[in-house]
Each structure stands twice: as C-alpha cells, then as structure tokens.
Amino acid sequence: MAISTFVIGMLGTSIYQFYAISTYGQARMTALQDLQNAGLWLGRDAQEAATFVAGSGSVYGTFRWSDASVEFRYSYDSGERALVREHLVGGVVQSTVSVARHIASQGDVTFAPSGNRVVITLTASSGTVTATDSLTLTMRVP
C-alpha cells in the first residue's frame, strides 16, 4: 500500500510538472521569439534609416531614408494584436509583415526617439507569461 501510494504520488507529480513546465516553456518561447524577431527587423530598418518620424493613432512611427524615398512604418494591429511593419516606396505600401505577435495592447510597444537614437520597448504576452525587452538603436545614415 505504501509503495503504491509512493509510486502514484510520483507519477502524479511528474505528470503535473510535465504539463506545467511544458506550458510555461512554450509560452515563454513564444514571447521571446516575438521579441527576437521584432528586434531583428527594427535593427535592420534603423540602420538603413536617417530619421525616425513619430506617428499618431495606431502608427508608432516611421523610419525614413535620407531622401524619404523608402520608409518603414510601424503600427499596431488591434485585430491581430501584432506589431506590423510596412515597407513603403514613394508612399506606396510594398509589403506588410507582422514582426511581433502576442502584443496585448498598443501601449505594450513604445518608440522613444532621441537624436540619432530610438529606444524601443516591447512587451509580448503569451498565456500568463510576459516578456519585456528594451532595445536601443542608432540610425546610421547621416
């Protein structure tokens, strides 16, 4: 009886831990992947840009080339709960991509320009897991 109780207890604990940790790990990885992906896109666009123009409404702002021919506009899609990047040439959208999903609200992403730098803060939420990261980017083109 004691052995059976011990074994059943161990099995129950193992199954619960397996479920709980797997769920947490999956959610954490999802949130981290969003932060990582957004960081790669933002870093790429900032390095090509000369200026960052703050936006309004659901638009956070736009990285703009020195001749303004090419722009990368970042906005919040409340339906998809995603940070969306649009590539514009001459004001016409060429492509749209969600660079981070699991953004619970528009305020979970902030762009704070300061001179040649932009400090971006992102918070991704998946399940009960939340991951926040801050990224400082410098626009390289004079």
Place this chain on the structure above:
Amino acid sequence: MLSRPHPRYRIPCLPRLADEGGFSLVEELVALAVIVVGVAVVLSTISTASIGVREVDEHVFAEDLARSQAERIQDAPYSPDPTAVPYPLVSPPAGYAVSLGVEYWTAPSGPFTSTVRNDGLQRITVSVTHDGQSVLSVAHYKVNR
C-alpha cells in the same frame, strides 16, 4: 514431529484459485524499478527543457543588450582614450551586467593591443553576464571619422 492443530484453532480458508497467485516481492521490486526509471527519464526531460528555455531567455536578452550597447557606442563620439573618457553604457535589466573591453589598432598593419594608443581604430568587445555567468561577447569596431 508436527502435530495437527486442534480443530477449534484451525484457520478457515477457501480453496485456492488458479489466478490468485499474486506477485512476489521480486516482481514488485522489478515493477517499481521500471516505474522509477520512467519517472526519472520524464523528470530529466523536464529539467533539460527548462534549461533550454532559460538559455534561450538569456540569449535573447543578452543579444539585445549587446546590440543596444554597440549602438550606443556607434552613436557616441570617438574616444581616443576610453580609460579617461569612457563610452556610455546602457542600463541593463536586473541580473544582467555589461562590460566593455577595448583594444587599440597599431598603425599601419596592426596588431590590436591592450595598450592605449590613438591610431584611429578600436576593437570593442561587449560582454554580457547574467547572475555572474558569462552569456555572450560581441566584438565590433569603432573608427575615428
């Protein structure tokens, strides 16, 4: 010589059935060992998965931290002697720390040296630690231009 128990003290018992053999102690122990090994494997898997998540976690934050630090240096004016006029540092999140290592180019053909000199090129290594453990190091170059 064994004597037969008195009929009054004889324990009544049912006739033994064919499938009422039960398990021996050895069988129980073998079954227990198999279950313990199985549980150990599951727990080991959980532990490995947890370590994996933590490693990814550290790397994502450390990469962004190192990149942010490199961008801050790129944005700062060239410092001929960072020991006297250090480059700005980012504010890392709790548990993380950032440190810089600067090497100086020896014109015209190198090498990089740790002795401060001003030949217009520096190799700057950004190192990120988490809870005192090294996570990653990234080297980049700062040019006086």
